[in-house]
Amino acid sequence: MATPPATAAKRKPVFIKVDQLKPGTNGHTLTVKVVSSEAVKNVPNRGTRSSSLLARPSRPSRIAECLIGDETGTILFTARNEQVDLLTPGSTLILRNAKIDMFKGSMRLAVDKWGRIEVTEPASFEVKENNNLSLVEYELVNVVEE
Numbered sequence: 484m485a486t487p488p489a490t491a492a493k494r495k496p497v498f499i500k501v502d503q504l505k506p507g508t509n510g511h512t513l514t515v516k517v518v519s520s521e522a523v524k525n526v527p528n529r530g531t532r533s534s535s536l537l538a539r540p541s542r543p544s545r546i547a548e549c550l551i552g553d554e555t556g557t558i559l560f561t562a563r564n565e566q567v568d569l570l571t572p573g574s575t576l577i578l579r580n581a582k583i584d585m586f587k588g589s590m591r592l593a594v595d596k597w598g599r600i601e602v603t604e605p606a607s608f609e610v611k612e613n614n615n616l617s618l619v620e621y622e623l624v625n626v627v628e629e
Contacts, residue, residue: 496512496579497512498512498513498514499511499512499513500513500553500554500555500556501513501515501551501552501553501555501556501557501558501614501616502555502556502614502616503555504558504583504590504592504616505583506583506585506590506621507583507585508582508583509580509581509582509583510580510581510582511578511580511581511582511583511592512577512578512579512580512581513553513577513578513581514553514575514576514577514578514603514606515551515552515553515560515575515576515578516551516552516553516573516574516575516576516606516608516610517549517550517551517570517571517572517573517574517575517576518549518550518551518552518557518572518610518612519549519550519572520547520548520549520550520562520567520570520571520572521547521548521549522545522546522547522567523546523547523548524546544563544564545563545564545567546561546562546563546567547561547562547566547567547570548560548561548562548591549561549562549570550615551570551576551592552610552611552612553606553608553610553611554608554609554610554611555611555614556611556614556615556616557610557611557612557614557615557616557617558590558591558592558615558616558617559589559590559591559592559615559617560578560591560592560593561584561586561591561592561593563593566594566600569600569602570600574602575602575603575604575605575606576600576601576602576603577600577601577603578592578594578598578599578600579594579598579599579600579601580594580597580598580599581593581594581598582594582595582598585621588620588621588622589617589618589619589620589621590616590617590619590621591617
C-alpha cells in the first residue's frame with residue numbers, strides 16, 4: 484500500500500520584534516503588550532440606500548487606535564470592531580499575520596480577516612515606550628530609471 488502524499492508541514496511561526504517592522508510588509512507574528520487604547524469613532528458603514536431587504540442591517544464600524552509594543556519599541560495598532568474588545572491596556576497579545584498599513588506617512592499595524600489576535604498570558608518584558616515607530620514619517624519616493 485502506498486503511503487499518502489506528505490501534506491505540507493506547518494511552518495513554525497517566526498516571531499519578530501516591533502523594531503523590525505518596515506513599511507509595506509505583512510505576514511508578521513509578534514507578541515505585544517497593549518499600552519493604551521483610544522476609540523477613534525464609530526464610522527457608519529458605507530451601504531447603498533437602496534440596499535435589498537436581504538442585506539444585513541449595517542452596524543457602524545468601531546475603530547480604536549491602540550499603542551502596543553514590546554521591549555524594542557511601540558507602534559500604533561488600528562483595531563476594528565471585535566478587535567477593540569481584545570485590545571485592553573495591560574493585556575498581552577499574539578498577533579498573527581499582521582500587516583503594516585501606511586496612514587499619513589506613518590506606519591500602523593493591523594490584523595485583517597486573514598490574521599488573528601490571541602490573548603495570551605502576561606509577558607515578562609517591559610514595553611520600551613521611547614521608540615514609537617509610528618512617529619517616524621516616511622515619504623513615498625518614485626525612482627525613475629533611465
